[in-house]
Amino acid sequence: MESDLFPPAGAPQPEDGSRRSFMKQAGGILGLALAPPLVGQAERLTAYSKVIQGATDITLRVNGQAHTVRVEPRVTLLDALRERLDLTGTKKGCDHGQCGACTVHVGGRRTLSCLTLAVMAQGKEITTIEGLSQGEQLHPMQQAFLKHDGFQCGYCTPGQIMSGVACVQEGHASTDAQAREWMSGNLCRCGAYPNILAAVREVAQRG
Amino acid sequence: MDTEPQFFETNAAPGVVGQPMNRVDGWAKVTGQARYSAEYNRLPGLVHAVLKTSDVAKGRITGFDTSAAQRQPGVLAILTHQNLPKLAKTPNNPDDKKAFVSSPMGFFPMESDEVHYAGQPVAIVVADTLEHAQYAAALVQVRIAAEAPISSYQDPKAQRYVPKTVKGTAGVTKRGDAQAAVQSAPVQLTATYTHAANHHNPMEPGATTAHWEAPDRLTVYDTTQGVSETQKTLAAMLGLSTEQVRVVNKYLGGGFGCKAWVWPHVVLAPLAAKAVGRPVKLVLTRQQQYTGMGHREEQEQTLRLGATKDGKLLGIVHEKTSTTSPWDDYAETNSRIINMLYALPAFESTYHLAKASVMTSTSTRAPGDMPGSFALECSMDDLAYQLGLDPIQIRLLNYAEKDPTNGHPWSSKSLKQCYERGAELFGWARRNPKNGQTRNGKLLVGWGMATASYPVHNSQGNARVRLYADGRAVVQSGATDLGTGTYTIITQVAADALGLPPENIRFELGDTVLPSTQWSGGSTAAGRVSSSVYLAAQEVWQKLIKLAVTDNKSPLYGAKPADVVVEQGRLQLKARPATGEAYAEVMKRASMGDVEGSAQGRYGSSYRVPGVAADANMNKEEKEAAAGRSMHAFGTHFCEVEVDPELGTIRVTRWVSVMSAGRILNPKTARSQVIGGSIFGIGAALMEQTVRDPHLARYTNADLAGYHVPVNADIPDMTVDFIDEHDPYVNAMGVKGIGEISIVGVTAAVANAVFHATGRRLRSLPMTPDKVLEALHQPA
Numbered sequence: 001m002e003s004d005l006f007p008p009a010g011a012p013q014p015e016d017g018s019r020r021s022f023m024k025q026a027g028g029i030l031g032l033a034l035a036p037p038l039v040g041q042a043e044r045l046t047a048y049s050k051v052i053q054g055a056t057d058i059t060l061r062v063n064g065q066a067h068t069v070r071v072e073p074r075v076t077l078l079d080a081l082r083e084r085l086d087l088t089g090t091k092k093g094c095d096h097g098q099c100g101a102c103t104v105h106v107g108g109r110r111t112l113s114c115l116t117l118a119v120m121a122q123g124k125e126i127t128t129i130e131g132l133s134q135g136e137q138l139h140p141m142q143q144a145f146l147k148h149d150g151f152q153c154g155y156c157t158p159g160q161i162m163s164g165v166a167c168v169q170e171g172h173a174s175t176d177a178q179a180r181e182w183m184s185g186n187l188c189r190c191g192a193y194p195n196i197l198a199a200v201r202e203v204a205q206r207g
Numbered sequence: 208m209d210t211e212p213q214f215f216e217t218n219a220a221p222g223v224v225g226q227p228m229n230r231v232d233g234w235a236k237v238t239g240q241a242r243y244s245a246e247y248n249r250l251p252g253l254v255h256a257v258l259k260t261s262d263v264a265k266g267r268i269t270g271f272d273t274s275a276a277q278r279q280p281g282v283l284a285i286l287t288h289q290n291l292p293k294l295a296k297t298p299n300n301p302d303d304k305k306a307f308v309s310s311p312m313g314f315f316p317m318e319s320d321e322v323h324y325a326g327q328p329v330a331i332v333v334a335d336t337l338e339h340a341q342y343a344a345a346l347v348q349v350r351i352a353a354e355a356p357i358s359s360y361q362d363p364k365a366q367r368y369v370p371k372t373v374k375g376t377a378g379v380t381k382r383g384d385a386q387a388a389v390q391s392a393p394v395q396l397t398a399t400y401t402h403a404a405n406h407h408n409p410m411e412p413g414a415t416t417a418h419w420e421a422p423d424r425l426t427v428y429d430t431t432q433g434v435s436e437t438q439k440t441l442a443a444m445l446g447l448s449t450e451q452v453r454v455v456n457k458y459l460g461g462g463f464g465c466k467a468w469v470w471p472h473v474v475l476a477p478l479a480a481k482a483v484g485r486p487v488k489l490v491l492t493r494q495q496q497y498t499g500m501g502h503r504e505e506q507e508q509t510l511r512l513g514a515t516k517d518g519k520l521l522g523i524v525h526e527k528t529s530t531t532s533p534w535d536d537y538a539e540t541n542s543r544i545i546n547m548l549y550a551l552p553a554f555e556s557t558y559h560l561a562k563a564s565v566m567t568s569t570s571t572r573a574p575g576d577m578p579g580s581f582a583l584e585c586s587m588d589d590l591a592y593q594l595g596l597d598p599i600q601i602r603l604l605n606y607a608e609k610d611p612t613n614g615h616p617w618s619s620k621s622l623k624q625c626y627e628r629g630a631e632l633f634g635w636a637r638r639n640p641k642n643g644q645t646r647n648g649k650l651l652v653g654w655g656m657a658t659a660s661y662p663v664h665n666s667q668g669n670a671r672v673r674l675y676a677d678g679r680a681v682v683q684s685g686a687t688d689l690g691t692g693t694y695t696i697i698t699q700v701a702a703d704a705l706g707l708p709p710e711n712i713r714f715e716l717g718d719t720v721l722p723s724t725q726w727s728g729g730s731t732a733a734g735r736v737s738s739s740v741y742l743a744a745q746e747v748w749q750k751l752i753k754l755a756v757t758d759n760k761s762p763l764y765g766a767k768p769a770d771v772v773v774e775q776g777r778l779q780l781k782a783r784p785a786t787g788e789a790y791a792e793v794m795k796r797a798s799m800g801d802v803e804g805s806a807q808g809r810y811g812s813s814y815r816v817p818g819v820a821a822d823a824n825m826n827k828e829e830k831e832a833a834a835g836r837s838m839h840a841f842g843t844h845f846c847e848v849e850v851d852p853e854l855g856t857i858r859v860t861r862w863v864s865v866m867s868a869g870r871i872l873n874p875k876t877a878r879s880q881v882i883g884g885s886i887f888g889i890g891a892a893l894m895e896q897t898v899r900d901p902h903l904a905r906y907t908n909a910d911l912a913g914y915h916v917p918v919n920a921d922i923p924d925m926t927v928d929f930i931d932e933h934d935p936y937v938n939a940m941g942v943k944g945i946g947e948i949s950i951v952g953v954t955a956a957v958a959n960a961v962f963h964a965t966g967r968r969l970r971s972l973p974m975t976p977d978k979v980l981e982a983l984h985q986p987a
Contacts, residue, residue, distance in 0.1 A: 086248045088242060088245075096912070138238070154690060155409070189887075192883065193919040
């Protein structure tokens with residue numbers, strides 16, 4: 001197995017939450033959940049929220065714009081984007097971090113918005129598919145998806161593109177095998193994988 | 208209508224049809240602007256509905272405790288069978304059954320206390336926010352007096368029977384005396400193949416947004432492959448007339464057959480909306496998708512084959528056993544492809560069913576032909592090895608020059624060219640004829656191939672073309688684009704038919720206010736809609752030609768309409784092209800801002816013989832017989848695998864598909880369909896299975912962590928090519944569908960490659976590592 005599939009020690013890790021990386025991390029997560037300072041964890045999660053139960057106003061910075069939304073602490077970033085802000089480009093495929101359709105960038109890193117509470121994303125720069133292009137000027141990854149037909153139905157596409165952009169930035173698209181591996185947290189049931197790979201690799205090679 | 212103009216004759220000049228144009232809906236999809244059915248958030252007062260489903264597979268509901276749920280903030284309604292508004296018609300009433308054009312089951316839940324399958328909807332909670340609805344639904348207590356369920360045909364309690372018919376095919380069919388032919392054959396092979404239950408798993412779960420714009424006017428945004436079918440079915444069940452229901456689907460996040468039907472949630476959403484007096488959005492969770500929109504049934508096939516010593520087929524006896532629901536005799540018709548794929552003199556097929564506590568299985572990409580081809584194409588491979596023949600050779604030996612089921616010629620068939628081209632692209636000539644001989648380090652390498660075919664079903668539908676004097680056009684047909692490229696290919700067809708650049712065409716689809724057309728399913732949409740649009744454009748030209756020849760200011764004045772042709776938007780005499788004028792001139796003088804044409808396109812055997820479509824009692828075979836031609840697309844897949852003998856893992860490392868499917872409207876989108884179908888099939892071959900608990904009859908792995916679909920790292924580079932065909936019999940555009948043939952034969956190609964790699968024949972799908980290791984422990 002080529003070692004380029006895995007990052008060098010100390011390299012930044014994506015928060016892709018994919019099926020595969022979830023399995024790798026599961027031990028750690030379970031360990032955390034069982035650790036004693038549970039209260040501290042809960043307090044940390046709700047620190048931004050004025051009340052623990054019921055809806056409260058929070059501010060999310062999405063695509064360079066500040067939005068105030070009234071949400072309960074249990075509202076996911078995905079549902080806040082889709083149902084409150086009408087930013088429906090980010091898709092819900094499974095709601096369990098298994099499919100990658102909801103991938104957005106939080107603080108510049110790919111993040112599964114269905115596994116992220118909206119309150120946790122306060123104070124961070126959130127980028128969704130709607131914020132990727134500069135007006136009519138598409139991002140190179142969007143152009144590459146069009147050129148290589150990197151989709152059919154288009155439902156996984158925003159997540160694939162957000163993952164693809166991050167994958168290149170992370171330096172995880174330097175070979176075909178590596179890009180395939182690091183794009184495997186995003187499922188595509190139409191089976192556009194070879195075309196998605198072509199798009200990601202083209203952007204990576206353009207530099 | 209034998210006078211229907213033929214595309215090939217009137218527009219032979221190359222245009223954008225056949226060009227690898229980028230998707231016209233691509234920009235909306237890569238920017239997140241494409242709105243799917245759950246994304247109509249701006250409806251006034253929109254609220255959320257969440258389904259509560261049964262954990263129990265069989266029993267009777269004895270009561271509900273909704274008190275805790277009722278107390279939750281934001282809850283607007285909790286609906287159960289006790290307070291749900293009654294439907295005008297349900298499939299539960301046999302007398303109503305014929306009213307349903309698109310009901311997938313003979314059972315509709317929440318009409319009584321009966322529970323027939325795990326995951327059956329038993330309550331709906333409507334609340335102001337999704338979170339309120341979800342939490343309240345979790346608090347609804349359902350009391351069910353549970354009974355012992357039957358989990359599948361494999362359950363010892365299951366009673367097997369032979370149904371009268373399955374999907375219009377007789378439970379037992381015989382062509383010649385296949386039993387005798389097999390028994391007396393010099394070469395006899397018998398093998399049993401099993402296929403796990405599979406789920407479609409489109410990335411977009413089922414979703415219905417229902418908006419009563421008036422007490423008698425309902426608009427539904429639904430994840431459907433056919434807006435017209437959903438419209439008619441909803442109207443019948445809700446007691447409305449068809450025109451009172453509007454169904455919209457502008458973007459569909461994959462379908463693969465499961466979105467072809469009106470499943471319970473599609474009806475429950477409008478009922479919930481009526482109950483709360485506000486628009487309601489109901490989205491299935493991924494888990495609910497597994498019991499909300501059908502599946503491909505788990506099944507077992509035994510194929511007995513008889514052949515001569517030189518490899519010619521003498522007869523095949525096929526038996527299939529599968530699970531069906533308590534109400535329906537449903538099975539994929541695997542026998543169809545086994546009956547027709549080769550020059551087979553005798554065939555016998557028997558379907559066995561067992562009723563279990565499951566919902567009715569449903570159409571799944573190439574229903575019947577996909578699993579049927581697994582059994583047939585593995586057995587053909589076995590026959591080749593047994594006789595020392597090349598797998599392509601055995602197929603050429605049994606090549607069907609005519610349809611063996613009725614003796615009719617094919618409308619077109621280029622399968623030999625597919626084999627030839629596929630072998631060339633794959634490098635098949637370098638294949639080691641012996642299996643278990645090729646290695647890449649410790650990995651066992653194998654090559655396999657299989658044949659694909661899918662029928663050209665009958666369908667028909669309408670389209671409208673409006674050409675404006677400014678050189679732009681609006682084209683409309685109530686079709687759906689599952690992601691297959693309908694938006695794009697129809698734009699290309701309209702552009703050529705109107706002589707306009709594609710950017711001047713706006714093609715609108717997915718709405719029942721548009722001219723009605725049948726669903727996008729059975730690989731019918733490309734041929735039907737393209738033909739409808741092409742013919743509608745011809746009507747536009749005929750109107751303009753008539754206008755020109757009667758206009759004394761036109762250079763064409765006095766000419767016979769038949770002598771006038773249209774080239775790139777210019778009306779001119781066929782014999783003297785210099786005499787003519789641009790259509791805009793004709794319209795200007797007549798003070799016409801636009802000209803409209805409409806037409807009904809037909810696909811399949813009813814195209815040349817329209818009368819056969821009128822007889823609703825005729826099945827496909829009878830219609831084909833009336834038309835005198837059998838209509839199928841053909842193709843082939845080639846596969847290389849590497850098998851790890853220590854881990855039992857199989858990786859597909861190379862793939863070649865070559866398809867002949869009539870005119871390819873857009874090789875870029877068509878290629879995507881073919882790689883997509885192949886990947887769907889590779890999933891079924893290697894990893895996909897939904898497992899029902901044998902005691903509880905509940906799915907144990909109903910999510911995308913438990914049900915593995917292929918990921919990017921599972922898929923190699925793929926090569927796709929097409930053999931161009933000109934088929935004047937299938938429709939005005941000569942197009943055969945390509946969405947389904949792309950999966951047929953895929954599982955067999957993989958299994959045949961595994962056999963070549965290991966010398967072990969795996970006949971149970973999916974071929975997971977445990978099965979591979981077990982086989983490797985057996986002698987070859």
